[in-house]
Amino acid sequence: MNQLLKMLLEGERLSTAQMSEILDMKPEDVAAALEAMEAGDTLLGWRPILNPERMSQEEVQAIIEVRIRPEREGGFDRLALRISQFDEVDSCYLVSGAYDLLLITRGRNLHQVASFVSEKLATMEGVLMTASHFLLRAYKEQGFQLVKGEGNPDKPPVSA
Numbered sequence: 001m002n003q004l005l006k007m008l009l010e011g012e013r014l015s016t017a018q019m020s021e022i023l024d025m026k027p028e029d030v031a032a033a034l035e036a037m038e039a040g041d042t043l044l045g046w047r048p049i050l051n052p053e054r055m056s057q058e059e060v061q062a063i064i065e066v067r068i069r070p071e072r073e074g075g076f077d078r079l080a081l082r083i084s085q086f087d088e089v090d091s092c093y094l095v096s097g098a099y100d101l102l103l104i105t106r107g108r109n110l111h112q113v114a115s116f117v118s119e120k121l122a123t124m125e126g127v128l129m130t131a132s133h134f135l136l137r138a139y140k141e142q143g144f145q146l147v148k149g150e151g152n153p154d155k156p157p158v159s160a
Contacts, residue, residue, distance in 0.1 A: 060134060061090075061106050062113045065099040066121065067129040076100055079126045088116040099131070110134065 016034070020027040037043035068079050076094055080101055084092035091104040103121075107113035114132070122130050139147045 059106055059108065060110050060113050061104065062135060063133040064103040064105055064117060064121070065129075065131040065133070066101040066103060066127060067099045068101060069126045069128055070100075071126070079124070083121065083124070083127075086116070086120060088113065088120075099129070 014022075016027050016031045019025075020030040023030065034043065066083070068076060070076050071078055080092060080094055083089065083101065083103070088105045088107060089103050090106055091102075093102045094100065095102045105113055105116065107116065113134070117130055117132055121127060137147070139145070
């Protein structure tokens with residue numbers, strides 16, 4: 001099973017023939033469109049959506065809010081690019097509001113993520129503040145419902 005997950009995470013997808021059949025296109029047209037999207041950095045990879053509750057391997061995910069000091073010539077970009085290159089960082093977004101960057105991080109355990117924040121991230125020049133939020137349970141991921149509920153979410157249950 002681990003080899004299968006590894007293969008999926010490394011980018012396996014439908015074959016060009018399968019996609020052309022689904023899209024009712026010629027296989028060479030699908031291949032050309034995919035190559036163009038990859039060459040233009042539109043298509044960066046293929047990733048499956050995994051249910052963390054069904055995985056045998058334990059992992060901790062955290063959302064880290066980061067306030068940074070913008071640089072004179074580079075604004076937020078230079079520091080955001082440095083932060084995004086850490087292996088612990090899955091995603092890094094510039095956001096509006098009370099903080100500047102939103103990071104999605106992963107680690108083997110809570111201690112590993114906490115160490116990343118305290119030893120690498122918070123000590124960087126230009127990082128003013130961090131706030132960590134550890135994810136406890138995922139209910140929906142990229143449009144896929146991970147926890148199946150009962151009933152209609154628009155109608156709360158009636159109590160007597």
